[in-house]
Amino acid sequence: xxxxxxxxxxxxxxxxxxxxxxxxxxxxxxxxxxxxxxxxxxxxxxxxxxxxxxxxxxxxxxxxxxxxxxxxxxxxxxxxxxxxxxxxxxxxxxxxxxxxxxxxxxxxxxxxxxxxxxxxxxxxxxxxxxxxxx
Numbered sequence: 694x695x696x697x698x699x700x701x702x703x704x705x706x707x708x709x710x711x712x713x714x715x716x717x718x719x720x721x722x723x724x725x726x727x728x729x730x731x732x733x734x735x736x737x738x739x740x741x742x743x744x745x746x747x748x749x750x751x752x753x754x755x756x757x758x759x760x761x762x763x764x765x766x767x768x769x770x771x772x773x774x775x776x777x778x779x780x781x782x783x784x785x786x787x788x789x790x791x792x793x794x795x796x797x798x799x800x801x802x803x804x805x806x807x808x809x810x811x812x813x814x815x816x817x818x819x820x821x822x823x824x825x826x827x
Contacts, residue, residue, distance in 0.1 A: 694758040696786055702752035705789040712786040713749075719782055720745050720765075725772045741765055 699705065700713040720741040744761035751757060769776035798811035 694755065694762050696783075696791070697748060697758045697761055698752055698755065699791045700786065700789075701748045701758070704791040708789045709791065712782070712789055715782055716786075717745055719775070719778055722775065722778070724768065725774050739764060741768060 700709050700716070703709065705712065724740060741761060741764040744757065744764050748754060748757040748761050765779060769779050800809060800811075
């Protein structure tokens, strides 16, 4: 539910927006049961469109997120293709950083006698000199 409310609230920047749009497209896909398309309006417990719209209107509404989650799980249980697409959507959406990605670095005053490195989320980086620099 936290992922749903975060994406509905605009977390994740452009990637989050794309994930939210993708969920909307998934929810609007025709409901299928056993390979056959179920007539519109006859999907059990609805398609999730109403719950998605409710959460989009009020991203902080935990009850709306819970309702959407329940409908998505019910629909996935009845529609194998939807279940697979929802699983792939969920895997992709969970890779989006939902925390603020803005970096604001500043240096003021003083004299620096070595390089200054600024950024965010450094991985696989070592600082110092290598033995070849000797």
